Amino acid sequence: MLNTSDLMRGFVDTIVLGRLKNGDSYGYEIGKNVKALTDGGFEMKEATLYTSFRRLEEAGMIRSYWGSENTGARRRYYSITASGRTLFEENREDWLRERGVIDTLLEVNEV
């Protein structure tokens, strides 16, 4: 059987970039939005999200800064860089192209 979490894992970085494309955000908010947008269909474990942040930040795709919350712990915000935007667009294009290939091979439209 197809392992959904394995299947989705390759998209985590692109999903994160996609969320940040619309404005700066932080871990919990991104997780919450992804869950809400997919009606609970896709839930990212926080560890997966943090790993993705580290990877993207190291690659210069995103930058982080600390919020100035007065109460409680500070939030760590992320913002997308120009190369992050480019990468997102590239990955999006790739997906649009490959989606058609997989659909054809799996005879999606013939079902």
Next chain:
Amino acid sequence: MNSANERLKRYVDGIFASVPDTKKAGELKEEMLSNLTEKYNDYVASGLSEDAAYAAAVADLGDTDELLSSVAPGYKKTPEKKKNKSVLRWVALGVVLIALGAVIAYFASRPDGPGEGVVDNYGTVVVDGNNAGSSAEVVRGRDIDASFDGVTDVIISVESYGIEIKEHDYSYVRVLFTAKSENTVTPFVTLEENGQLEIKTPAPVLTTGGGGKLVIYVPEDSALSYDISTASGSIDLDAEGSDVRISTVSGSVTASEAGTLKIETTSGSVRAQADEFTTSVSVESVSGSIKIEIDDEVPGYVFDYSTVSGSVRDYYTGEKHSGGSGVDKVGNGSLDIRVTTTSGSIELRDWD
């Protein structure tokens, strides 16, 4: 509220208990706690009891092993190596699919006449991949898509392009160049009869004002030799290499799995990865930070460092220095590491 805070803090402290106290680890800890606290508060607001809210918030965290080793190199909880292989497999599958698509597109658009450079509708120069063994030259247009057989050496001498070298599943070398603007000077690409593939900006190079991206796909495990020099623009060599030399003024360099690796930079940062087939790594820098990562299969190394004011940190031996020079030997000393810098920091750590 306060007791819940304490409880979550203790939980996070517990996760980090066996993790070396690095700056990155500290930041992650604070980030984790702030997100957990907010999530906990939302659960409570939605009507869960404090205990249920705590349990639910903590359960969403997931497996932290891979994450922790990314912020603290010394951290090793699970003995099995490279836990993230399955991720890599999916990434690899994705790359293969993308490459497959690209190759289909490429073959569909291939010109009929062998060996001729043809400018297609998009101003892209396409050179026939059957042009094996002879030579091909691409001078027109701003973008390049060219394939070559029989390459043994890759020589790149350009001004300010980002350079990426990756492996693909085909037996030829493919060169893709994308110009960033109208002012970009397209490099010459020439395959010499002795197997040297040369990619050079026309000399004398004036300010290009444009820049571009050079991506080179090489056959998997082909271990070509590389000689790369550039003024700025990052260099990412993600393919096996035999003899590798990289020199740049301000670009950052990432290089992995070379037989011998020599990197010179003025201010760019360097990240070099060595595996059991690597015999020597040499890095010279003025102010760029240097990170050398060593695969678990490497049986030992000799670490010869010299810096005027940079900090030196060896995560294997736990040694920390601020300035100075010295030689450390670990294991059988088979890998020769030489690092010289004026003010850049030097780090030696596990490749994970």
